[in-house]
Structure formats: C-alpha cells, structure tokens
Amino acid sequence: MSAADDPARSPGERASSYPGRFLAVLGLHWPLWVVLGAATAMRVWFVSAYPYAFFFPDSGSYTLSAVNGYPNQIRPWGYSGLITPFLHQPYLRIAILQHVIGLAVIVAGYAFLRRRGVRPWLSGLAMLPFALDARVLTIEHFVLAETAYIAFTAAGLFLIAWRDKVGWIAAALGGLLLAAAALTRSVGLPILALAGVYLLIRRIGGLRLVAFAVPVVALLGGYMAWYHQHWGVYSTGQYQGRFLYARVMSIADCDRLKLTDEQRALCLPSPPSVPGAPSALVAPGVPSMPGTREDWRQRPDAFLWNSASPAYRLHPDAQDDPILQQFAIAVIKQQPGDYLALVAEQTGWHLRWRAPLNPGAECLATQWLPPPNPGDQCQARYYLPIQPGRSPAPNFLVDNPLAKALHAYGEWATTPGPLYAAGVVVALFAAVWRARRRPWRDAADALLFASAGFGLLIVSVATSLFDYRYAEPAVLFIPVGLALSATRIAALARTHPAARASKPAATAHPAAITHPRGTARPTAAAHPAATAHPAGTAHPAAIAHPAAADHPDPG
Structure with missing residues (x-):
C-alpha cells in the first residue's frame, strides 16, 4: 500500500499527493512530451503553410471509389470507405485528420515501447523519425492511403506484441486491424503472414490462433465476395x-x-x-x-x-x-x-543517403517533399474542389514564406537510409548473440518490427517500383525494432559471465551438509528446515537421505 492510499491519512492529505503523482508521471515521460510537442508544432506549421490537401493521381481513384460506393479494380476500397464522410467537405479536413492520426501513432508507439521495458529516453528517440520526417508530414497531407495503412498496421502489431501472454481478444483485434490494413493497401497482405509466423513462434496456442484468423478470413472473405458481386471475380483487385x-x-x-x-x-x-x-x-x-x-x-x-x-x-x-x-x-x-x-x-x-535517380524518377521523389510552389513541375499540387476522379489543374502560390521554409526543412529532415540497414543488422545481432541467456520473446518482438519495415521495402520494389513513398512504414517500424534490439542487447550485457562470477557466492548453506564421502556439499539456498532444532538436536529434515550420496551434484 502506498502512502497516498494509507487509510490512516486524512482525505485531504491523500488528495494533496495526487498533483505530486501527476507531476512525477509527467517527469518520467518527458521524452514523449518533447517529441509530441515537436511533432505537433511541425504539423500545425504544415497546415498553416498549405491551406488545401495535396493531390496525386491515386487520390482521384480513391475519391471516385468513395463516390461510387463499390470496390476499385486497382486499389482496395478501405481508404475510400474511410474518407467517404469527408467527400462534401474541404479535403483539408482529411489532411488534418491524418496529421492527428500521425500524432496518435507516436503516442501508441511510445506506450508500446515502455510496456516492453524500453527506457523513456530511448522510447522517445525511436519515435523521433516518424514525428519529424518531412516525407511523413507531406504524405499525411495527401489524400492517400499511406497514413491510414501505417496506423492500422501499427495498431495491429502493437496489440499482438503488447503482453507476455497474448489473450484471445487481443489476438482477434490484432487480426482485425491487420486485415483492415490489407484492405487499405494490398501490401498489407505480407504483413498478415508475418504476424501469423510471429504468433506461431510465440506458441500462443490453437484457440488464440483461431481468434486471430477468424476476423482475417471474415473481413478478407467478405470483401472478396463483395468484389465478386460487382466484377465477377473473387479478388481484392485486378491489377x-x-x-x-x-x-x-x-x-x-x-x-x-x-x-x-x-x-x-x-x-x-x-x-x-x-x-x-x-x-x-x-x-x-x-x-x-x-x-x-x-x-x-x-x-x-x-x-x-x-x-x-x-x-x-x-x-x-x-x-x-x-x-x-x-x-x-x-x-x-x-x-x-x-x-x-x-x-x-x-x-x-x-539504404543509401541518396538514391541514384534519373530525372524522371527524381521528379517523382520530389513530390513527397514539402513544395515551395504547390502545383509547379515535380511538386505536389493542391486538391481543390473538383469533380471526384478528375485531376485538378496546377496551382501556384505567388509568395509563401512558410512553404519555402518547410521546403528548406524537407531538404535535410528525412530519415537516412543507413538507419534502416542499422536497424535490421542490430535486430539480427540481438537475436543470435547469447540467445540462450535470455528468453526469445524480446528478440521476436524486435525481429517482428524490423522485418515489417524492411520487408515492406523489399515487397514494394519487387512488385512495383522504387519510391520513397513506399518507405514511410519503415520510418516507424525499423526504429521501434532498433529500440527493442538495443534493450535486449543491454540486458544481455548485464548478464555477462564475468559479471556473474564477480558476485559473492552466497548460495552455500551456512551449515553445509556433510557429504557421505566426507566432502562439504553446498546447497542452493538456506532451507527453513535446516535450522537447529529448538532442543538442540538436528532437525529430522536435515538428515541426509540415504540416496543422496549417489545423486549427481545439481550445481
């Protein structure tokens, strides 16, 4: 019982301790408040600089599918369903909502890392790339599915890895969220498979595996049946x-x-x-x-x-x-x-600081940076109110100091590719280094997030093309895996054999039992029954068992 809950204290005394507790919690999680404050300031700056959401050709297909109300043959309908309530409003509200979702992901990521035993400063540092990356900020301002996809995927992975023992409700909700991510962007399907492998490694049991699989099958199967109703094919897309x-x-x-x-x-x-x-x-x-x-x-x-x-x-x-x-x-x-x-x-x-892109590919890459003149060549354009499915005309700002300053910020404030490589290497090292001296659980968590981030890079290149837009999930997941790996490595370093050998050997019983052959045989810990009998005679339990002489030493 804490001092604040002591029944001997008056209600006034107990109430006076609550502000102290609150301030203590604030102080403990100061890295979160610093990162969250910086992330909020950047997103407010972004909305102030760009009074309209951004448009990319995919944006038109998403809004058109939302208007039509049936599945798109190129992209899953999940994101179109999410933006349906905003179709007759300024699309800037979609961008603002996505900026808020980005902030929520930062809080959830920090909470997850703290839950998994990562120190506050390291948890905050792991959230810093996603909080301040200029491409993340820009993509949140687009009418595109990336932000929703990252949020669904992060929520699902955080949920199944949250506790040491996965409950059937957590497994079911995790499956539901990851299936929703797959229906937001089809690249989420490999993450479903990765999560299934992770749960098998965790040995969560048949009931919980069924709880994970049922919502996945129900949601994907229901969508495919709906797709078949409109297009005559059981699929999530035909491209x-x-x-x-x-x-x-x-x-x-x-x-x-x-x-x-x-x-x-x-x-x-x-x-x-x-x-x-x-x-x-x-x-x-x-x-x-x-x-x-x-x-x-x-x-x-x-x-x-x-x-x-x-x-x-x-x-x-x-x-x-x-x-x-x-x-x-x-x-x-x-x-x-x-x-x-x-x-x-x-x-x-x-994985490089800068990809060796030709002019055409470079033109695509610059669209994911804050534009100094929205609508100019190779820059994001505004999604002005138009008929859904049509491309807006280019639009320019005569002079916008805020946008120019954001563009200058974006020239250097992007997550460096070598960080991705470091995250994967460290996660692999943490998994194999002294693997028997610590449970496999935290290594599995680190590999789950590092593999999710790096795997999405590989899948996007293998099935589509190199595009910085497709690297944005890695900005979140690989630093999370890196923080988990560093925590595991630090814990293993503290259990080095030399460190254990330097500890005093206090395991021997004060009254060592004499081995039948005459050698002193230490015991692992003092047993209550080994104390002297009140009458001065040896306690019956202290007498050596006849078979003890031939029993191998357990030490």
Missing part, C-alpha cells in the same frame, strides 16, 4: 499482374525467352523516344522525361500508363490481368538472377 508485368519489363530479354505468341506481343525491344524532344513516357500527373532504357527501368509504372506500352495498347482491361501476370511469371522463372539483382539493387537504394 497485381499488371504491376508485376511493369516491374519485370525492364529486364525481360525477349530474344532468349520461351514465350507464347500472345506473350511475345507484350515485349518492347527498346523504349520509344522522339529525337530532340521528350518522349511520351508520362504517368498521370508526372511530367514527360527522356525515353532512355534506364528511365523506363527506374519508372516501370510507365509500362502501365504510357500509350506506347504493349500492355496499354493490347490489354487495357482489368480482365486481362492474368495474361500480364503469366508473362511476368515467365520472365521471373527464366531470368531469376536478373530479377533478384534488380530487386536487391533498388532495395539497396532505400
């Missing part, structure tokens, strides 16, 4: 094969590939270009760029949207997705080394 086709086209060596006639028609021997002028390599909302092979390699989305692409000309309908998928699988099977090299190379770009 996965098309995206994969675009991904492998830059390495497809059609001269030596074994393809059907239908598949061979999808080959593009050389990228089209117009001498002395930009080519038609234009993704929606992205300016033209030179049509060199390397440009097409860094911007494979051109194979989706460019009119010169065979897929665009020959198979423009969503129903043609299996044809494109079969072509992509044929390329990967026959050129596995080229495909793996491409994925490894461009995943490595995420």
Whole structure:
C-alpha cells in the first residue's frame, strides 16, 4: 500500500499527493512530451503553410471509389470507405485528420515501447523519425492511403506484441486491424503472414490462433465476395499482374525467352523516344522525361500508363490481368538472377543517403517533399474542389514564406537510409548473440518490427517500383525494432559471465551438509528446515537421505 492510499491519512492529505503523482508521471515521460510537442508544432506549421490537401493521381481513384460506393479494380476500397464522410467537405479536413492520426501513432508507439521495458529516453528517440520526417508530414497531407495503412498496421502489431501472454481478444483485434490494413493497401497482405509466423513462434496456442484468423478470413472473405458481386471475380483487385508485368519489363530479354505468341506481343525491344524532344513516357500527373532504357527501368509504372506500352495498347482491361501476370511469371522463372539483382539493387537504394535517380524518377521523389510552389513541375499540387476522379489543374502560390521554409526543412529532415540497414543488422545481432541467456520473446518482438519495415521495402520494389513513398512504414517500424534490439542487447550485457562470477557466492548453506564421502556439499539456498532444532538436536529434515550420496551434484 502506498502512502497516498494509507487509510490512516486524512482525505485531504491523500488528495494533496495526487498533483505530486501527476507531476512525477509527467517527469518520467518527458521524452514523449518533447517529441509530441515537436511533432505537433511541425504539423500545425504544415497546415498553416498549405491551406488545401495535396493531390496525386491515386487520390482521384480513391475519391471516385468513395463516390461510387463499390470496390476499385486497382486499389482496395478501405481508404475510400474511410474518407467517404469527408467527400462534401474541404479535403483539408482529411489532411488534418491524418496529421492527428500521425500524432496518435507516436503516442501508441511510445506506450508500446515502455510496456516492453524500453527506457523513456530511448522510447522517445525511436519515435523521433516518424514525428519529424518531412516525407511523413507531406504524405499525411495527401489524400492517400499511406497514413491510414501505417496506423492500422501499427495498431495491429502493437496489440499482438503488447503482453507476455497474448489473450484471445487481443489476438482477434490484432487480426482485425491487420486485415483492415490489407484492405487499405494490398501490401498489407505480407504483413498478415508475418504476424501469423510471429504468433506461431510465440506458441500462443490453437484457440488464440483461431481468434486471430477468424476476423482475417471474415473481413478478407467478405470483401472478396463483395468484389465478386460487382466484377465477377473473387479478388481484392485486378491489377497485381499488371504491376508485376511493369516491374519485370525492364529486364525481360525477349530474344532468349520461351514465350507464347500472345506473350511475345507484350515485349518492347527498346523504349520509344522522339529525337530532340521528350518522349511520351508520362504517368498521370508526372511530367514527360527522356525515353532512355534506364528511365523506363527506374519508372516501370510507365509500362502501365504510357500509350506506347504493349500492355496499354493490347490489354487495357482489368480482365486481362492474368495474361500480364503469366508473362511476368515467365520472365521471373527464366531470368531469376536478373530479377533478384534488380530487386536487391533498388532495395539497396532505400539504404543509401541518396538514391541514384534519373530525372524522371527524381521528379517523382520530389513530390513527397514539402513544395515551395504547390502545383509547379515535380511538386505536389493542391486538391481543390473538383469533380471526384478528375485531376485538378496546377496551382501556384505567388509568395509563401512558410512553404519555402518547410521546403528548406524537407531538404535535410528525412530519415537516412543507413538507419534502416542499422536497424535490421542490430535486430539480427540481438537475436543470435547469447540467445540462450535470455528468453526469445524480446528478440521476436524486435525481429517482428524490423522485418515489417524492411520487408515492406523489399515487397514494394519487387512488385512495383522504387519510391520513397513506399518507405514511410519503415520510418516507424525499423526504429521501434532498433529500440527493442538495443534493450535486449543491454540486458544481455548485464548478464555477462564475468559479471556473474564477480558476485559473492552466497548460495552455500551456512551449515553445509556433510557429504557421505566426507566432502562439504553446498546447497542452493538456506532451507527453513535446516535450522537447529529448538532442543538442540538436528532437525529430522536435515538428515541426509540415504540416496543422496549417489545423486549427481545439481550445481
């Protein structure tokens, strides 16, 4: 019982201690208040500088799906459902809501790390990248699914890893949230698999695994049935094969590939270009760029949207997705080394201080930084009130010092790629270093979050393209894994054999029992029965058992 709860104290005395307790809690979690205050200030600054939400071509498809009220063939409908209440309001409210969600994620991440035994200063430091990263701030201002996806995924992972023993309610809610994330962005499906592996490693039991799986199956199955009702196919979308086709086209060596006639028609021997002028390599909302092979390699989305692409000309309908998928699988099977090299190379770009991007890919990358002149070339444009599904016209600010200052901030305030590499390496080291001297649990937690962040980088490159937009989940998850790994390593360092050997050997019983062979045999701890009998005779329990002489020493 604490002093404040002592019944001998008057109510007034107990009440007077509550402010002290509150101040003590505030003082204990000062890193959270510092990080949260800085994050709030940056988001207020952002909303003040940009009075409209930002638009990207994907934004139009999300709002159009929300208006239509049925699933989109390219992207899952989850985000469209979330923004439906905001369709007839200024879209800035969507951006403000997403900034608030970002703040909530920071609080939840800090609380989770403290729950898992991470020190307050390290918990706050782990939240700092997500709190202040300029790309995170910019993407929160877009009408895009990334912020909602990160929040759903983080909530689901925090929940299943929150307690030492996963309850069936936590397992069910975790599955529900991760399934919701997968229906917000399809890249969430691999995270569902990762969470399932994590729960198997934790050995949570069959009942809790069923509790996790039931909402996943119900939500995904219900969505697929709804999709079938509108499009006649049980699926969450019909562009996965098309995206994969675009991904492998830059390495497809059609001269030596074994393809059907239908598949061979999808080959593009050389990228089209117009001498002395930009080519038609234009993704929606992205300016033209030179049509060199390397440009097409860094911007494979051109194979989706460019009119010169065979897929665009020959198979423009969503129903043609299996044809494109079969072509992509044929390329990967026959050129596995080229495909793996491409994925490894461009995943490595995420781990560098600055990716070696050509002008076209660089143009896409700059859209995720705060724009000095919204609507200018290669900069985010405002989502002014327009008919859903249509692209807004470019719009410019004559002079906006706040936006220019934010752009200058964004030039350097982004999470460095080497931090991702360090997080993965440290998580692996923490898992294998002196693994037998500490329970596997905290290593599994660290690997869960590091794998979630780094795995999403790999999946996005392997199935779509290199884009800093797809790295934003790693800004949250890899630092969380890094903090958990550092805590485990510190705990293991404190249990070094030399440290244990330096402790006084106080385990021997004061009255060592004499071994039948005449040697003193220490016991692990003083047993109450080993004390002298009040009458001065030995307690019966202190007499050596006849079999004790032949029993191996447990020490």
